Amino acid sequence: xxxxxxxxxxxxxxxxxxxxxxxxxxxxxxxxxxxxxxxxxxxxxxxxxxxxxxxxxxxxxxxxxxxxxxxxxxxxxxxxxxxxxxxxxxxxxxxxxxxxxxxxxxxxxxxxxxxxxxxxxxxxxxxxxxxxxxxxxxxxxxxxxxxxxxxxxxxxxxxxxxxxxxxxxxxxxxxxxxxxxxxxxxxxxxxxxxxxxxxxxxxxxxxxxxxxxxxxxxxxxxxxxxxxxxxxxxxxxxxxxxxxxxxxxxxxxxxxxxxxxxxxxxxxxxxxxxxxxxxxxxxxxxxxxxxxxxxxxxxxxxxxxxxxxxxxxxxxxxxxxxxxxxxxxxxxxxxxxxxxxxxxxxxxxxxxxxxxxxxxxxxxxxxxxxxxxxxxxxxxxxxxxxxxxxxxxxxxxxxxxxxxxxxxxxxxxxxxxxxxxxxxxxxxxxxxxxxxxxxxxxxxxxxxxxxxxxxxxxxxxxxxxxxxxxxxxxxxxxxxxxxxxxxxxxxxxxxxxxxxxxxxxxxxxxxxxxxxxxxxxxxxxxxxxxxxxxxxxxxxxxxxxxxxxxxxxxxx
Ligand SMILES: Nc1nc2c(c(=O)[nH]1)N[C@H]1C(S)=C(S)[C@@H](COP(=O)(O)O)O[C@H]1N2
Ligand SMILES: [Mo]
Numbered sequence: 001x002x003x004x005x006x007x008x009x010x011x012x013x014x015x016x017x018x019x020x021x022x023x024x025x026x027x028x029x030x031x032x033x034x035x036x037x038x039x040x041x042x043x044x045x046x047x048x049x050x051x052x053x054x055x056x057x058x059x060x061x062x063x064x065x066x067x068x069x070x071x072x073x074x075x076x077x078x079x080x081x082x083x084x085x086x087x088x089x090x091x092x093x094x095x096x097x098x099x100x101x102x103x104x105x106x107x108x109x110x111x112x113x114x115x116x117x118x119x120x121x122x123x124x125x126x127x128x129x130x131x132x133x134x135x136x137x138x139x140x141x142x143x144x145x146x147x148x149x150x151x152x153x154x155x156x157x158x159x160x161x162x163x164x165x166x167x168x169x170x171x172x173x174x175x176x177x178x179x180x181x182x183x184x185x186x187x188x189x190x191x192x193x194x195x196x197x198x199x200x201x202x203x204x205x206x207x208x209x210x211x212x213x214x215x216x217x218x219x220x221x222x223x224x225x226x227x228x229x230x231x232x233x234x235x236x237x238x239x240x241x242x243x244x245x246x247x248x249x250x251x252x253x254x255x256x257x258x259x260x261x262x263x264x265x266x267x268x269x270x271x272x273x274x275x276x277x278x279x280x281x282x283x284x285x286x287x288x289x290x291x292x293x294x295x296x297x298x299x300x301x302x303x304x305x306x307x308x309x310x311x312x313x314x315x316x317x318x319x320x321x322x323x324x325x326x327x328x329x330x331x332x333x334x335x336x337x338x339x340x341x342x343x344x345x346x347x348x349x350x351x352x353x354x355x356x357x358x359x360x361x362x363x364x365x366x367x368x369x370x371x372x373x374x375x376x377x378x379x380x381x382x383x384x385x386x387x388x389x390x391x392x393x394x395x396x397x398x399x400x401x402x403x404x405x406x407x408x409x410x411x412x413x414x415x416x417x418x419x420x421x422x423x424x425x426x427x428x429x430x431x432x433x434x435x436x437x438x439x440x441x442x443x444x445x446x447x448x449x450x451x452x453x454x455x456x457x458x459x460x461x462x463x464x465x466x467x468x469x470x471x472x473x474x475x476x477x478x479x480x481x482x483x484x485x486x487x488x489x490x491x492x493x494x495x496x497x498x499x500x501x502x503x504x505x506x507x508x509x510x511x512x513x514x515x516x517x518x519x520x521x522x523x524x525x526x527x528x529x530x531x532x533x534x535x536x537x538x539x540x541x542x543x544x545x546x547x548x549x550x551x552x553x554x555x556x
Contacts, residue, residue, distance in 0.1 A: 003147075003334045008471050013147040018137040021120040028115045043204035052202065056195035057210040057219045066216035067183045071302045075181065078172040079299055080318050085165045086276060087322050088144065088157055088329070093273055095143035095154035100433035101136045103270055104263040107427065108371030109434040115267070128503065131375040131432050132470070144326065145333030151431055152549035153333045156340035159348045159556065162241070169234050184218065185227050195220035211290045215304040222286075229279055233272050240269040246429040247352075247514040247555035250361035250488075262427065262435050341540070341549040349553055357555050361488045361513040365425040365437050370496060374428070374436040376503045378475065381466035381523050394507040399491075403462070403528035406453035413493055413507055416443045419451070424488045430517035431550060440511045441494030445484040448491070448527070454481065457531040463510055463521040464528070469543035477519045477542035478533040479512055480553070488513040491524065516554035518544045 005013055024032070046053070063069075101118035102109065111123035119136045123129050132149065140146025145153050176182045199221035202209040212219055218226065242248050243256040243265030259265040287295045296311030297303045300318075305311070332339055381387075389397050394413055402408035411419075423441040445461075461484050465475040483489065489512045493500050500506045505522030512519060519542065533541040533552065541552035 012149050012470065013137075015137060015148055018148075019120055020138075021118060023117045023120070025115050039200070040204045043201040046201055047205040052205070052207055053198040055202065055209045056198050057212045057217075060212055060217050063213060063216040068180050068216065070215055070304070071298050072175075072179065072181065073302065074171070074175045076299055076302055078168050078175075081168045082165070082172075083318070084322050084325070085161050085168065086280070087326070088161050089165060090273055090276065091142065091144035091326070092154045092157035092161075093269075094138055095146060096151055096158060096433065097270065098136045098138040098143060099149060099151040099154075100131060100134065100430070102134075102434075103267045105260055105267060107261045107263055107369075107435050107437055108373050109263060109375060109436060110371070110373035128376060128380070130379075131377045131430060131434055134375075135432065140330055144329055146330070149548075150333070152544065152551075153337050153340050155431070155551070156337075156344040156549065157329060157333075160340070160343050163347060163351065165234075166238060169230075173230070185223065185230060187223060187227060192220050192224055196224045208289075213304065214290075214295060215298055225279065225283075229276070233275055233279075236268060237272045237276075240265040240272065244269070244429070244433075245356060245556045246427075246516055247356040247359050247361075249427060249429065250513050251356075251359035253362070253364040262429070266433060337549050341545075341551075345552060348556065349551070352553065352555050357483075357514075357553060359514065360486055361426070363424065363487075365427065367425065367439070369437050370425060370439060371436040374438055374504070375430065375434050377430060377432075377517065378522055379468055379470070380503065382468070383466055386466040386523060389507065390502065397507045399508060399524065400526035401448060401452050401528075402526070403530055404455040404458050405529050406455065407451065409452055416491070416493070419443055419447050422488075422490055423494070424490070424511070424513070426488060426511065426513050428517055428520070431554065439494070439496050440490060440492040441497070442490040442492035442508070442511070445489045445491065449481070449485065452529065454529045458529045460530050460533045462528040462530055462533075462536050464525045465521050466523040466525045469547055471547050473537075473543065473547075475521065475523075475543045476537060477510075477521050477544070478530075478536060478552075479510075479515070479519060481529075483512050483514060486512070486514060514555055516551075518542070518550055519554050 003013075098118060102111070102114035103116050104114045106113055119134065121134065123134070135149040135151075137148040138146050143150075143154065144157050176185065199209050199219050203221070209219060214222075239255075240259060243259060243262060249256055249262055256262040256265045259268050291306070293309060293312055294304065294306045296315045297305045297308055298311070300311040300314035301308075303311075398410040398412055399416070400408075400410050420443055421441055422444050423439060425437065425439045428436050428438065459481055460478050461481060462476055462478045467475045469475045490510075491508050492505075492511050493508055495501065495504050500509060505524070508524040509522040510520045510524065528536075530536065533539070537543065538546035540546045542550065544550040545552055
């Protein structure tokens, strides 16, 4: 629908192999079984041995004594806004996930070391299998925008809505504590835990507990779940999201450590999403079976009316609006993808420009941290020029540096080695989700800048590759001069203390540590200093920015 892919796009977005697959490691399956037995299993044992526990809702005071009565407009509003945002965040998140459909607890992302994978593919060892080859198809019914390798637009949708998710949550929490409504959510005694367990035993053994009128009280399990969604899941989602940013990871290396490592944070981000989905399914089921009409009036009109269908109509209208918006978002994704790209640049570009874009990467990793595996990405150059250079082991290679500079130069690898060398062990963050730690050795970009002396109008540096982009045409990317001068920004000819292998970008590749992987041009042919990224290519700042709607600045 709406999508008329040409042959190239079809091969990328709508491949023949569209199988959906969920592969859990035996140890992951084991943990799920243990979790199930420790909850539902134990509940059944308790029920069979000692019978049903007393229902704690029986001891609630009469509603006339309830501390909190009803739902004010701001709970109603933030609830539905949150619903709308979660639908978009989850659907876009699924599209992002499928671009690297493997989750790990280790930073190296070696195939086979994942705890769950959403691809039936076993990475072939006898041929080059890039991270882009590994991306999977997802139906646009589930993912936004769906199909295969749509990570640029998917990130657009995800990131545009994050500030609203955060603001909505903050307003909710502030109003919660400046009113008496916090008493609804925040447990006031440890008794909540045994009580919630008793309620759980009822549900798990298919005995519906007494349903307190939610207008006044929640039952213990309900209160604990809502508390968890607001005060545990949402902060975890935000924190694990931040951990994945290259600019943040490079400055605050301790942050991802809270979750083991960056892939741990990514896995927890996924588990948070799963918990939200699980919560929504149970929440909606309970809303329906525990007095649908009345519940809908609570959360739409703020009334406790049992007979008035208005609440059902309002709720249905909001859900229909969300579905309609999803169709619209799908249309925009395929017909007006630049809107999403520009929207994201407007909201996030500006948000980060003054904050995390300024952070300077700090040294952290040690030799022992170097990953045993490093996903390759991109297409090896096919040009005769590059192949000839390979034949002579790059002894004829001359890096051309020009543009708006006082002193254009051409440098051989030997020339550069004479100027200087810096070595860094850093983590690479691909936009697709994988990471890897490696040592990189090469010439600091600062030395090149000092040598060529850019004119005062220069803001941007363009790196052109011998290789091509996904849809053909020269691969290139741009960086702000600022980022080129940050610690760790080098032209690398060495990887893990060896000459840079062909696959990883020989003779020369870029490392700019506070940015995502696609900005690290491999197989560099020449460098140009310019006064705007708009004068190059289609003007969006790089090959992926032009063709795949990636961000101009990639700090997140
Ligand atoms: N010339 C060129 N450089 C490129 C790419 C590419 O396709 N062509 N892919 C980029 C992407 S998306 C990533 S993640 C990194 C991958 O680097 P690696 O192969 O060393 O892992 O290279 C970047 N540099
Ligand atoms: Mo990437």
